[in-house]
Amino acid sequence: MQRLSTHQFTMLTAGVLLGTTFMVSGSIVTQAAGRDGWMAVMPAFLMCVPFTWMIFSLVPKYPNQDLVKISEKVLGKWLGKALGLSFSLIMIYFGGLFASQGVDMYNRTVLPLIPHYVLILGVSLITFYLYLSGIEVLARFAEVIFPLVCMALLFIAIFIIPRFERGELFPILQNGITPVLSAALNISPWPFEYVLFLAGLLPFLPAKPKDLKIIKVNFFKALALIIVLSTIVVLVQIMTFGPFETARLTYGLLVLGNMVEISRTIAGIEAVFTLFWTGALTLKAAAFFFAGIWGLQSVFGFKGKKSAIIVGIIFVLIPLLGGKGVNVVVEMAYIDRYIILPFAVLWILLVWGVDLWKHRQKSL
Amino acid sequence: MRKSFFSMMKDLTKRPYTKEIRNYPKTPIDKEWENPISYARIEEELSQSSDIVFRKFLIRGKEEITCILGVVDGLVDKNLLDAYVLRIVMVDATVDPAFKEMTLKNIINSLMDRFTPANEVKKITRMGEAIDAMLAGDAVLFVEQSQEALVISARGWQTRGVNTPQREASIRGPQEAFNETLRTNTSLIRRIIKHPSLRLISMKIGALSNTDVVIAYVENRVSPDVVAEVKRRLNRVKIDGVIAGDILEEFLEDHPYSPFPQILHTERPDIVASSLLEGRVAIIVDGTPSVLIVPVTLPMFMQVNDDYYERAMIVILVRSIRYWGAAIAVLAPSLYIAVTTFHQELLPVTLALSIAGSREATPFSALGEAMLMLIALEVLQEGGLRLPKPIGQTIGIVGALIIGDAAVKASLVSPIMVIVIGLTAVSGYTIPYYSLAIGIRLIRLPLMILAGTMGFFGLGIGLYLILIHLLGLRSFGTPFLSPIAPLRIRAFLQDTLVRAPWWALKEDPDLIDTKHPHSGGRQ
Numbered sequence: 001m002q003r004l005s006t007h008q009f010t011m012l013t014a015g016v017l018l019g020t021t022f023m024v025s026g027s028i029v030t031q032a033a034g035r036d037g038w039m040a041v042m043p044a045f046l047m048c049v050p051f052t053w054m055i056f057s058l059v060p061k062y063p064n065q066d067l068v069k070i071s072e073k074v075l076g077k078w079l080g081k082a083l084g085l086s087f088s089l090i091m092i093y094f095g096g097l098f099a100s101q102g103v104d105m106y107n108r109t110v111l112p113l114i115p116h117y118v119l120i121l122g123v124s125l126i127t128f129y130l131y132l133s134g135i136e137v138l139a140r141f142a143e144v145i146f147p148l149v150c151m152a153l154l155f156i157a158i159f160i161i162p163r164f165e166r167g168e169l170f171p172i173l174q175n176g177i178t179p180v181l182s183a184a185l186n187i188s189p190w191p192f193e194y195v196l197f198l199a200g201l202l203p204f205l206p207a208k209p210k211d212l213k214i215i216k217v218n219f220f221k222a223l224a225l226i227i228v229l230s231t232i233v234v235l236v237q238i239m240t241f242g243p244f245e246t247a248r249l250t251y252g253l254l255v256l257g258n259m260v261e262i263s264r265t266i267a268g269i270e271a272v273f274t275l276f277w278t279g280a281l282t283l284k285a286a287a288f289f290f291a292g293i294w295g296l297q298s299v300f301g302f303k304g305k306k307s308a309i310i311v312g313i314i315f316v317l318i319p320l321l322g323g324k325g326v327n328v329v330v331e332m333a334y335i336d337r338y339i340i341l342p343f344a345v346l347w348i349l350l351v352w353g354v355d356l357w358k359h360r361q362k363s364l
Numbered sequence: 365m366r367k368s369f370f371s372m373m374k375d376l377t378k379r380p381y382t383k384e385i386r387n388y389p390k391t392p393i394d395k396e397w398e399n400p401i402s403y404a405r406i407e408e409e410l411s412q413s414s415d416i417v418f419r420k421f422l423i424r425g426k427e428e429i430t431c432i433l434g435v436v437d438g439l440v441d442k443n444l445l446d447a448y449v450l451r452i453v454m455v456d457a458t459v460d461p462a463f464k465e466m467t468l469k470n471i472i473n474s475l476m477d478r479f480t481p482a483n484e485v486k487k488i489t490r491m492g493e494a495i496d497a498m499l500a501g502d503a504v505l506f507v508e509q510s511q512e513a514l515v516i517s518a519r520g521w522q523t524r525g526v527n528t529p530q531r532e533a534s535i536r537g538p539q540e541a542f543n544e545t546l547r548t549n550t551s552l553i554r555r556i557i558k559h560p561s562l563r564l565i566s567m568k569i570g571a572l573s574n575t576d577v578v579i580a581y582v583e584n585r586v587s588p589d590v591v592a593e594v595k596r597r598l599n600r601v602k603i604d605g606v607i608a609g610d611i612l613e614e615f616l617e618d619h620p621y622s623p624f625p626q627i628l629h630t631e632r633p634d635i636v637a638s639s640l641l642e643g644r645v646a647i648i649v650d651g652t653p654s655v656l657i658v659p660v661t662l663p664m665f666m667q668v669n670d671d672y673y674e675r676a677m678i679v680i681l682v683r684s685i686r687y688w689g690a691a692i693a694v695l696a697p698s699l700y701i702a703v704t705t706f707h708q709e710l711l712p713v714t715l716a717l718s719i720a721g722s723r724e725a726t727p728f729s730a731l732g733e734a735m736l737m738l739i740a741l742e743v744l745q746e747g748g749l750r751l752p753k754p755i756g757q758t759i760g761i762v763g764a765l766i767i768g769d770a771a772v773k774a775s776l777v778s779p780i781m782v783i784v785i786g787l788t789a790v791s792g793y794t795i796p797y798y799s800l801a802i803g804i805r806l807i808r809l810p811l812m813i814l815a816g817t818m819g820f821f822g823l824g825i826g827l828y829l830i831l832i833h834l835l836g837l838r839s840f841g842t843p844f845l846s847p848i849a850p851l852r853i854r855a856f857l858q859d860t861l862v863r864a865p866w867w868a869l870k871e872d873p874d875l876i877d878t879k880h881p882h883s884g885g886r887q
Contacts, residue, residue: 008850106821110707110820110821111706111818111819114819118818119818122821122822123825126828126829126832129829133832133835133836134836137832140845140849140850141831141835141849143848143849144835144845144848144849270709271707271709271820272710274820274824275823275827278821278824278828279824279828282828
């Protein structure tokens with residue numbers, strides 16, 4: 001079985017946590033919290049910490065098993081399988097929508113004339129190739145892509161500094177803390193997307209007990225990095241556009257990219273950043289695809305590539321036949337808020353709680 | 365029975381080192397390979413070839429014994445044989461009392477112990493050993509009616525001397541290159557690594573060529589797994605003849621359908637020696653003036669020996685130029701096509717107008733223009749490569765100046781496209797190894813098509829497919845993009861994009877984890 005190194009785990013965690021959230025984060029948090037939206041990022045991402053801790057606490061007791069198999073052992077075969085199947089369906093469907101949203105981003109900005117299905121097939125091709133290459137290659141992909149995406153974000157932030165209006169940030173907390181918490185709640189499902197991916201990733205983590213400690217520390221490092229990056233991205237947008245315009249622009253970062261100008265040689269390098277955003281998009285789409293197939297493999301005991309091909313076809317059909325434009329963003333927000341967040345919270349709490357209860361019963 | 369299309373395709377997708385390649389029908393002499401030596405049978409089989417010489421002579425010991433010296437003309441040192449074998453047994457030793465005591469029973473031992481003053485003499489008993497030794501250039505002394513023989517090392521054929529490297533020129537490094545003689549090549553390595561831990565393991569490959577192959581490695585530096593894997597893959601190779609070591613590459617590499625080379629060829633002993641010290645394995649093949657090195661990683665193909673002889677600050681500049689050159693060689697036409705076709709907003713207005721003006725009269729799209737020019741470039745490169753030097757230069761001039769200029773004047777291509785393709789061609793020459801450069805030429809065309817149809821998005825798709833392919837490649841189990849991914853931070857910072865000064869390197873900045881070559885990276 002393929003195993004990730006602790007460094008690969010960190011990069012994969014950071015890459016999946018970030019995904020393409022930086023594209024829409026500014027818009028979503030400022031809609032709820034206005035100019036204080038940047039404060040919402042940290043509490044939103046910290047919400048996932050207790051749940052990752054619960055997952056990590058199960059690893060030593062159930063080595064080399066994902067949360068689906070652990071659920072079967074803890075909650076019973078049928079309930080475990082039902083939860084596993086739900087997990088797989090959510091991951092595959094959301095992954096398809098995620099690819100669709102990425103493609104919508106291109107259609108609306110740099111490539112308005114390229115047919116929707118061509119872009120979807122392009123993203124799906126990379127996703128499948130990543131799947132066929134294995135989890136180790138996905139982790140290496142994250143090792144290469146995540147630093148590039150970070151550099152691109154920082155590059156935009158640095159080159160947009162001349163357009164900053166610091167006054168846009170003040171007065172701070174004019175409407176109290178409630179809008180910030182509301183904004184945090186709006187984006188709180190994002191880290192739970194990663195938590196669900198982690199639920200499937202468990203068998204591929206380093207097996208040595210000392211590595212688990214390193215993994216826990218590295219998870220916090222990756223989380224801190226993503227919080228800082230996302231906060232910077234939101235801050236930059238608010239300072240450049242002001243809170244009202246930031247809330248209005250769905251893909252504010254793309255507009256920012258268009259405003260970057262280096263001397264008189266290159267202007268509006270939004271299209272160049274497409275190369276990096278495609279990497280971030282496919283990394284996260286592939287993570288969902290991997291997680292979906294892992295779940296199905298655990299539930300039905302599938303092996304080989306045939307099942308992956310069938311799932312792959314479904315994965316492509318979701319964005320091809322589904323909605324386009326803002327509808328996708330809205331649908332994703334609904335799934336995030338009403339399916340992913342509650343499912344992840346309930347599933348993990350249930351497995352962890354029942355396991356704890358069983359162990360206490362045994363020890364009594 | 366003829367194989368079906370599907371079974372042929374299945375064969376093609378099998379890893380080459382996991383199967384026996386061919387089965388050959390055995391000749392009559394093959395079947396007698398393990399039999400006791402019979403001079404009459406050997407003479408019958410070999411005397412049909414004009415270069416094989418049998419010299420009969422009599423030894424008068426206690427009894428009269430007929431001896432035969434068998435050699436391949438051209439492969440042995442005749443002076444040495446005359447002086448140290450024939451002259452002694454026919455003239456000088458005849459007065460020795462022990463000589464006169466020789467009988468059919470003890471002649472082989474007596475000759476080996478007392479009357480053959482060559483430095484390498486061996487007693488053999490089997491047909492195969494005798495034939496192998498003769499054809500490899502040794503002299504074999506047969507005794508009529510005896511089932512034993514002596515192999516006397518007297519190899520001596522015309523060889524090319526140790527010349528300067530032709531393909532891997534160096535400004536400050538040693539100026540020696542390998543030649544076609546195996547022992548010369550091993551001696552060039554041994555002269556650099558004078559330590560008993562340097563192991564040279566011999567084997568033969570090729571059903572008919574019987575080519576000598578040597579596996580070289582430094583014990584305790586190399587992973588035993590890698591050495592075992594090299595031996596296993598070499599043992600699996602079953603072909604008629606290894607005409608050159610490069611033939612083995614396709615049998616040995618992990619991914620034979622990849623455009624990227626997974627084995628490094630070098631004609632420089634210093635590169636082989638440094639690779640061995642870094643824990644790699646060298647495969648030296650008789651008759652080949654280059655040595656194969658495994659396992660390798662992509663950054664190795666961007667390094668040259670002068671990087672280690674020049675001062676570190678200079679190397680940072682030179683290496684970065686090389687990496688930029690490689691990037692331009694891969695991307696320049698695709699970027700130009702994507703920008704002019706889809707993303708004109710990237711260009712300042714004056715530049716955009718200038719490009720549009722120059723392309724006004726051309727009938728093709730940017731993709732069509734680039735394809736036309738690139739195909740012309742490839743044809744010129746291939747045409748000029750194997751021509752004699754003066755004609756090759758003429759072809760270059762004709763191609764670059766006359767055809768390029770005429771194409772612009774005829775409005776077939778724009779002047780900017782000529783600049784882009786020219787820059788691409790020149791940048792390609794900054795890649796030190798031909799096998800990588802040609803791989804890059806192969807991936808340039810699909811990238812151009814993707815850029816011409818989907819702009820930066822298509823280019824991104826193509827680049828990510830290549831990246832994923834590279835991330836999945838392994839060379840004898842070692843990840844090909846190591847130390848970038850999986851990250852080996854010290855090697856990445858000290859000897860990948862830049863090289864740290866020698867004094868700052870507390871340990872060798874190994875590009876691969878030699879102890880655990882299959883590991884996922886930094887633990």
